[in-house]
Amino acid sequence: MASNQTIIVVGCGRLGSLLANRLSSLGSSVVVIDRAETAFENLSPEFSGFRVTGDAAELDVLRQARMEKAGCVLAITSHDNVNVMVAQVARTVFGVPTVMARVNDPSREAVYREFGIETICPTNLSAAAFLSALRGPGEAG
Amino acid sequence: MASNQTIIVVGCGRLGSLLANRLSSLGSSVVVIDRAETAFENLSPEFSGFRVTGDAAELDVLRQARMEKAGCVLAITSHDNVNVMVAQVARTVFGVPTVMARVNDPSREAVYREFGIETICPTNLSAAAFLSALRGPGEAG
Numbered sequence: 001m002a003s004n005q006t007i008i009v010v011g012c013g014r015l016g017s018l019l020a021n022r023l024s025s026l027g028s029s030v031v032v033i034d035r036a037e038t039a040f041e042n043l044s045p046e047f048s049g050f051r052v053t054g055d056a057a058e059l060d061v062l063r064q065a066r067m068e069k070a071g072c073v074l075a076i077t078s079h080d081n082v083n084v085m086v087a088q089v090a091r092t093v094f095g096v097p098t099v100m101a102r103v104n105d106p107s108r109e110a111v112y113r114e115f116g117i118e119t120i121c122p123t124n125l126s127a128a129a130f131l132s133a134l135r136g137p138g139e140a141g
Numbered sequence: 142m143a144s145n146q147t148i149i150v151v152g153c154g155r156l157g158s159l160l161a162n163r164l165s166s167l168g169s170s171v172v173v174i175d176r177a178e179t180a181f182e183n184l185s186p187e188f189s190g191f192r193v194t195g196d197a198a199e200l201d202v203l204r205q206a207r208m209e210k211a212g213c214v215l216a217i218t219s220h221d222n223v224n225v226m227v228a229q230v231a232r233t234v235f236g237v238p239t240v241m242a243r244v245n246d247p248s249r250e251a252v253y254r255e256f257g258i259e260t261i262c263p264t265n266l267s268a269a270a271f272l273s274a275l276r277g278p279g280e281a282g
Contacts, residue, residue, distance in 0.1 A: 014245065015264050018265075098275075104155065122263040123156050123263075126261055127159045127163065129266060130217070131160070131164075133241060134148075
């Protein structure tokens with residue numbers, strides 16, 4: 001994506017705030033959306049982006065975040081259903097070029113990918129990390 | 142760890158059940174602990190290990206799982222505090238050689254490592270995966 005395009009982060013929990021802080025510190029223009037204003041307390045004092053308080057399941061909230069101008073949307077609330085809905089709306093209604101969604105339920109990941117949404121599954125990533133740390137269970141060591 | 146030693150998985154949610162199923166299918170001897178018996182519904186029909194229903198914060202429950210004989214304990218409930226407590230007890234009370242804990246809060250990870258507990262942080266893993274998928278935000282693409 002072009003460097004002057006905004007990245008919208010939907011969900012400002014642990015993962016959302018970590019990403020928003022990181023992207024902002026890397027020089028990206030960031031907009032964070034969360035239903036709870038208290039969630040923005042997770043943002044670092046250096047965060048230079050915008051905060052939009054509201055339910056990302058409502059089109060007006062996404063318009064307020066100027067999603068039609070965004071180069072990228074990261075849908076990473078803790079609710080898989082919200083994430084896939086926001087991701088689909090970002091693609092089909094707002095034509096956002098890069099859309100990624102957090103999907104906690106590994107069994108849903110394949111379905112979401114069929115919709116053309118790039119997914120990150122914390123459960124699968126963590127399972128792989130544990131198995132890798134065990135260095136092949138059953139091996140001597 | 143030796144191949145004949147048991148792996149105890151504490152917490153049978155999405156991540157716990159995924160790991161228990163995977164380790165069992167790889168031939169490991171697995172014991173799963175969860176407070177809620179319904180959690181065991183996440184286990185596959187092929188899961189060949191043992192299920193212990195109970196609060197892993199209680200020593201009697203850990204004894205019932207025969208933790209003193211375990212080669213490895215994975216503390217991966219959704220509660221960081223429970224995980225670190227179980228991990229410490231596994232090391233200090235039961236002398237388990239390999240202990241790993243899931244830690245959702247990235248800011249706690251360093252503290253837990255000071256206790257000698259290997260940690261896996263789903264939040265950090267996911268953030269890194271999103272950033273990697275963005276291929277360096279700010280770059281043309």
